[in-house]
Amino acid sequence: xxxxxxxxxxxxxxxxxxxxxxxxxxxxxxxxxxxxxxxxxxxxxxxxxxxxxxxxxxxxxxxxxxxxxxxxxxxxxxxxxxxxxxxxxxxxxxxxxxxxxxxxxxxxxxxxxxxxxxxxxxxxxxxxxxxxxxxxxxxxxxxxxxxxxxxxxxxxxxxxxxxxxxxxxxxxxxxxxxxxxxxxxxxxxxxxxxxxxxxxxxxxxxxxxxxxxxxxxxxxxxxxxxxxxxxxxxxxxxxxxxxxxxxxxxxxxxxxxxxxxxxxxxxxxxxxxxxxxxxxxxxxxxxxxxxxxxxxxxxxxxxxxxxxxxxxxxxxxxxxxxxxxxxxxxxxxxxxxxxxxxxxxxxxxxxxxxxxxxxxxxxxxxxxxxxxxxxxxxxxxxxxxxxxxxxxxxxxxxxxxxxxxxxxxxxxxxxxxxxxxxxxxxxxxxxxxxxxxxxxxxxxxxxxxxxxxxxxx
Numbered sequence: 001x002x003x004x005x006x007x008x009x010x011x012x013x014x015x016x017x018x019x020x021x022x023x024x025x026x027x028x029x030x031x032x033x034x035x036x037x038x039x040x041x042x043x044x045x046x047x048x049x050x051x052x053x054x055x056x057x058x059x060x061x062x063x064x065x066x067x068x069x070x071x072x073x074x075x076x077x078x079x080x081x082x083x084x085x086x087x088x089x090x091x092x093x094x095x096x097x098x099x100x101x102x103x104x105x106x107x108x109x110x111x112x113x114x115x116x117x118x119x120x121x122x123x124x125x126x127x128x129x130x131x132x133x134x135x136x137x138x139x140x141x142x143x144x145x146x147x148x149x150x151x152x153x154x155x156x157x158x159x160x161x162x163x164x165x166x167x168x169x170x171x172x173x174x175x176x177x178x179x180x181x182x183x184x185x186x187x188x189x190x191x192x193x194x195x196x197x198x199x200x201x202x203x204x205x206x207x208x209x210x211x212x213x214x215x216x217x218x219x220x221x222x223x224x225x226x227x228x229x230x231x232x233x234x235x236x237x238x239x240x241x242x243x244x245x246x247x248x249x250x251x252x253x254x255x256x257x258x259x260x261x262x263x264x265x266x267x268x269x270x271x272x273x274x275x276x277x278x279x280x281x282x283x284x285x286x287x288x289x290x291x292x293x294x295x296x297x298x299x300x301x302x303x304x305x306x307x308x309x310x311x312x313x314x315x316x317x318x319x320x321x322x323x324x325x326x327x328x329x330x331x332x333x334x335x336x337x338x339x340x341x342x343x344x345x346x347x348x349x350x351x352x353x354x355x356x357x358x359x360x361x362x363x364x365x366x367x368x369x370x371x372x373x374x375x376x377x378x379x380x381x382x383x384x385x386x387x388x389x390x391x392x393x394x395x396x397x398x399x400x401x402x403x404x405x406x407x408x409x410x411x412x413x414x415x416x417x418x419x420x421x422x423x424x425x426x427x428x429x430x431x432x433x434x435x436x437x438x439x440x441x442x443x444x445x446x447x448x449x450x451x452x453x454x455x456x457x
Contacts, residue, residue, distance in 0.1 A: 007088060009250040011081035017249075018068055021241040023276040023351055024234065025064035026283035028358065031234070031350050032325035035312060039456045042322040050219045050227040052128030055121065058235040066238060072120045075152055079108045079115075080242070084250035085417075090381040091401075097410045098401035099256070102417040103247045103274060104384070110175065112387065112419030113270050114145035114230055117239035121228045122149035131224035136160045136186065136211030138266070138345070139389065140172025141419055142230030147181035160186040160214040163206035171423040186211040193217050193317065208267075208345040209331055212316035220320065231267025232315060232324075232349050240273025243416060248277050251414075257288040260400055262415040264392040265296035265305065265363070268349030274416035276351075279360065295362045295400075296352060297392040299371075301439040304329055304348045305356050305363035307446055312456045315347060323456060326353040329441075330449030346449075364396055367438040371395045372431040375421070387419040388427055 024031060033041040044056045051059070058066060068076075087100040105113035125133060133155050137143030143159040150157040159181050166173060166185040176183045186206045187194035193213035197204050204210075212229070219227035229236060244261075251257055261278050263271030275296075281289035298305055305327045313328040315321035326347045333346040348356075355361040375391035377398070378384070386394060393415040404411035421428065430436050 007086055009084045009253055011246060011249060013077055013081070015249060016073060016076065016081050017242050017245040018073070019065040020068060020238045021245060021277050021280055022061060022064055022066055022238050023272070023279065024062050026280055027351075027354065030062065031354060032312075034322035034324050035456055036322060037319070037454070047322070050216055052125050052130055052226055054124040054128060055235055058238055059233055068242070069120070069123060072123050075119050076116075076242070081246050082107050082243070084247055085382075087378075087382055090378060093377070093381045094398065094401055096401040096405050098404045099410070099412045100397055100401060101258070101412070101414045102397075103243055103414070104417045105243065106384065106387075106417065106420035108145075110141060110145040110148050111422065112141040112145065113240060113243060113273060113416070114141045115148060116242055116273065117230065117236045117269065118142070118145035118149035118228070119152065120239050122146065122153045122155055125226050125228070126153040126155060128226075130155065130226045132222070133157045133228050134160070134215040134218045134225055135228045135230065136162070136208060136215045137165070137230070138162050138208050138211075139165050139387070140169050140176070140423070141387070143181065143183065144172055144175040144179070145230065146228050147176040147179035150181065151179045157181040158215075158218065159183045160188065160211040162186055162208060162211050163204065168426055169423055175423070186214050188214060190214070191217045197317070207317065207333070209315070209317040209333070213320055216316060216320040231269040231345070232347065234351060236269050237272035237276065237349055237351055240269045241276050243273040244275060244277030247274065247414065248281075256412055258414040259291065259411045260293040260295060260413050262295045262297060262393045262396050262400070262413065264389045264416070264418060265298050265348065265352065266302075266345045266389070267347070268296070268352035270389070270416050270418045271296045272349060272352055274414070275361070279355070293362060294360070295364055295396055296356065297396045298363065298365050299392065300365040300367045301441055302329070302345065303365045303441060304346065305353070306365040307441070307443070308348070309450050309453065310353060310357050311453050313347060313453055319454075323454060324350050326350045327356065328450075328453070329446055330452055332452055333446070333449040366392055366395050367440070368436055369431075369438050372428070372436060374398050376428075376431070384417070385421040385428070386417060387421045388424055390416070390418045390421075393417070
């Protein structure tokens with residue numbers, strides 16, 4: 001069996017990356033600065049109310065390579081390097097000429113890619129003297145990851161979990177509690193943000209933007225507490241680049257290079273993590289990457305990149321966060337209760353947004369039923385039951401293979417399998433029972449939300 005046709009490509013622990021890659025160094029122009037309500041750039045001192053200094057330094061850095069601390073690499077070594085897998089059985093099922101690879105992040109303790117950023121965030125908070133962490137979570141991957149990381153560094157964690165996911169995914173809540181975190185169904189009565197939302201709608205299902213407001217509100221009220229975020233911000237995408245960096249080394253071992261790199265995209269961390277290191281090759285003039293395509297996949301029910309506006313907006317409902325230049329559906333956008341809870345966010349990373357705006361990244365929106373169909377097809381071929389978020393990338397990878405066959409091309413496809421779906425089986429139950437529905441968010445509802453964008457500049 002040759003290297004190219006073997007199922008899995010591993011790296012040794014010594015081959016794990018020693019630095020994260022910062023895409024900011026290779027952008028055509030610097031990212032637009034975060035702004036305050038007055039329209040002026042926000043300083044590091046202002047953001048220090050919710051983030052520790054080492055995190056802020058990374059958030060604002062323009063350095064291409066950021067060292068990974070030894071303490072972080074030691075915990076990474078519990079599951080990293082993660083395997084790169086050739087999906088031979090899926091290829092055979094499809095009858096495709098394409099070579100389909102996936103980077104499998106479900107091997108982490110939390111079962112997803114999220115600990116890649118949770119561990120360094122907990123480490124830097126501990127280093128800075130933080131006593132407690134707050135956060136939000138949608139599907140629960142981030143909440144369970146920061147609960148795990150907080151336990152590794154002895155930091156208590158409070159998690160505001162979007163209500164619809166809190167009810168749909170009870171075992172992710174159990175994971176967080178097993179690692180010592182307190183978990184609350186958002187909106188809650190613990191914060192003014194939550195009380196306001198419940199007063200307006202007692203049956204509010206919650207949203208990531210609202211849960212962020214609750215977590216940030218708690219952090220601002222306590223000088224010993226800092227807020228942690230699982231996606232969107234520059235430092236989170238920086239940490240996630242370990243995924244793509246490992247994949248590049250693994251492809252080098254195989255002697256092949258992808259034609260298209262695909263990742264699911266809610267806030268942007270999993271997409272940026274797999275795609276940014278390959279886009280670095282393109283920026284450096286690497287001939288292998290000359291025609292490389294990077295595709296961010298989002299749900300049609302929350303079409304931030306494909307139907308949102310590229311504008312300054314708050315990252316949360318209450319407006320506690322700075323204004324960021326990004327694709328947005330409006331900070332008070334309330335998405336439907338789809339089962340890919342990690343993709344139910346009104347905005348997107350400013351870095352991913354800028355690359356989409358400049359035409360360097362493609363964005364695709366897919367329907368819920370089509371993603372579950374692809375996930376089941378993948379599971380029956382490859383044996384791994386994917387998380388609903390990951391199913392979005394699988395859907396487009398299958399579509400890319402079919403398009404390549406129709407064009408007579410032998411395309412190499414890479415996608416980020418961000419996590420397993422072992423705690424999402426209620427979603428699969430609803431799919432098999434025919435209880436899931438497609439939902440394309442009405443254009444008029446998006447327009448109404450966008451009408452509330454803050455007026456700046």
